[in-house]
Structures are given as C-alpha cells and as structure tokens.
Amino acid sequence: MNYPICILTLHHIHPFEDWLSVSPQLLGKALINIKQKGYNFISYAQFIEILQSKKNPLKKQVLLSIDDGYFDVYKYGFPVLKELKIPSVCFLITNTIVEKRQKEPVFKPHKTIDYTADIEYFLTAEEIFAMREWMAFDSHTASHYNCNTQDKETLEFELTTSKNKVAELFPQKDIFGFCYPRGKFNALSQETLRECGYSFAFSTIEGGACVESCDNFAIKRICISSASAKRGERDYLKRLNTKLFIYSTPILGSLKSKLKARKSRGSF
Numbered sequence: 071m072n073y074p075i076c077i078l079t080l081h082h083i084h085p086f087e088d089w090l091s092v093s094p095q096l097l098g099k100a101l102i103n104i105k106q107k108g109y110n111f112i113s114y115a116q117f118i119e120i121l122q123s124k125k126n127p128l129k130k131q132v133l134l135s136i137d138d139g140y141f142d143v144y145k146y147g148f149p150v151l152k153e154l155k156i157p158s159v160c161f162l163i164t165n166t167i168v169e170k171r172q173k174e175p176v177f178k179p180h181k182t183i184d185y186t187a188d189i190e191y192f193l194t195a196e197e198i199f200a201m202r203e204w205m206a207f208d209s210h211t212a213s214h215y216n217c218n219t220q221d222k223e224t225l226e227f228e229l230t231t232s233k234n235k236v237a238e239l240f241p242q243k244d245i246f247g248f249c250y251p252r253g254k255f256n257a258l259s260q261e262t263l264r265e266c267g268y269s270f271a272f273s274t275i276e277g278g279a280c281v282e283s284c285d286n287f288a289i290k291r292i293c294i295s296s297a298s299a300k301r302g303e304r305d306y307l308k309r310l311n312t313k314l315f316i317y318s319t320p321i322l323g324s325l326k327s328k329l330k331a332r333k334s335r336g337s338f
C-alpha cells in the first residue's frame with residue numbers, strides 16, 4: 071500500500087499570542103500526542119531516501135517542517151524538539167542569515183516582520199549550526215521571493231543564491247530541496263528549480279505526500295502553524311488528530327486533498 075507521509079508545517083514557536091504561531095507548551099503536547107497515536111517522526115534524510123527510491127513508505131510516518139527560519143524556532147522551539155528527540159527540516163530565507171546574533175529581538179507580530187529589514191528576527195549561522203543534529207536545512211529562496219512569476223532571470227538568481235548559501239553552510243550536502251514562499255509556484259519555477267539543481271520542492275497544497283505518485287516539485291504538506299488562544303489547546307489537538315488521520319489514509323486523504331484544493335489556494 072502506498073501510505074502517504076504527513077509533512078507538517080510550522081512557522082513561529084513562541085509564547086506570544088499571534089497568527090502563525092504555536093506556544094512551546096502546545097508544541098510539546100502536540101508532538102507527544104502524535105507519538106502516542108502511533109505515528110513515527112522521520113528525519114529529512116530518511117524522507118529524501120524514501121522519495122528518491124519511490125519505495126512504499128511505512129504506515130503513519132510524519133516529517134516536521136518549519137518555514138522561514140525565525141529566531142523563535144531556536145529560542146523556544148528547539149529545546150522542545152531536542153528534549154522529545156523530534157527531527158525536522160527548516161527552510162531558510164538565506165539573505166537573512168548573518169554569522170552571529172548581536173542582540174535578542176523583542177517580540178514583533180508576524181504580519182509586521184519585514185523579510186529584508188528585520189533580519190534580527192531570523193536564525194543566525196551560529197544558531198543554525200547549534201541545531202543541526204536534530205534539524206536539517208534547505209532553501210526558501212534568498213528573499214522570500216514569489217515563485218509564481220515569469221521573470222526567469224530573477225528566479226534563477228533567487229534559486230542559485232539561496233542554494234549556494236545552503237551549500238556554503240553545509241559543504242557535505244549533495245541533495246537540495248526547496249520550499250515555495252507562500253506556496254506560490256508555476257510551471258516556469260518548477261522547470262527553473264530543476265535547472266538550478268534542486269531535486270524536489272514543497273508546496274502548501276494541503277494533503278499527505280504520496281511519494282510513489284506525487285509530483286516531486288509540488289509536494290503536499292499539512293499546515294499546523296496557527297493555534298488560536300480563543301479556540302484553545304484541545305481544539306488545536308483535535309484538528310491536528312483529524313488531519314493526521316485523514317491524510318495518512320490513502321484514498322480518503324487524496325479525496326480530502328482534492329476537495330480542499332478546490333476551496334483554497336496556498337498562502338504563507
């Protein structure tokens with residue numbers, strides 16, 4: 071049976087109530103809950119191996135992905151991930167990466183963070199290296215560039231610059247993956263990714279990743295980035311369990327994904 075892999079997506083992990091954020095406490099509860107339901111977290115390297123071999127993955131496999139590479143992932147998220155021994159992959163906006171942190175940023179709502187001016191809100195090379203035992207890293211463009219474009223020259227520049235930066239940070243790395251900013255892409259960006267030496271790309275199309283049959287340049291994921299304090303923790307965990315159950319089930323998951331795609335377009 072071709073069991074889909076559920077690739078979960080997070081953005082911010084911090085204790086402040088905001089859009090696209092989950093508190094460290096809730097993250098811990100969610101991860102423990104996922105394990106208790108019998109799902110297994112796989113590493114990015116294991117995911118790549120499964121994807122490239124197109125072998126049928128085992129039932130109930132989960133990959134945790136984190137978009138944009140915010141500073142809070144290191145400060146609040148990593149201690150939880152490390153304690154629970156959860157592997158993950160983080161997609162970096164590579165123009166934001168500086169060597170060392172000068173000072174810790176104060177909280178700023180997600181919607182007000184400027185990807186060019188506010189680089190103190192993003193991970194430094196030092197923080198990236200501190201997490202590498204548990205977290206893999208790949209590209210999310212150089213500047214969070216919208217890949218639904220016909221501007222091939224800028225696309226090439228963005229994809230090459232960010233790939234080179236990831237390669238500079240991890241000289242041993244030989245397979246490069248990509249994540250579309252805000253989930254935006256088209257045939258040109260898919261083609262340019264191939265030409266620039268990327269092997270696969272993640273979208274924000276909701277669904278499980280069926281590695282045997284999926285488009286390697288539009289891999290589906292499941293966003294679990296937003297926990298509303300009003301709706302509460304129980305509601306978040308309930309929604310998470312429902313999504314995992316549906317999208318890890320072969321036929322049901324693919325039907326739900328098609329229905330969902332009709333209703334919404336990717337964001338973030």
Ligand SMILES: [Zn+2]
Nearest residue numbers: 137251252338
């Ligand atoms: Zn993003």
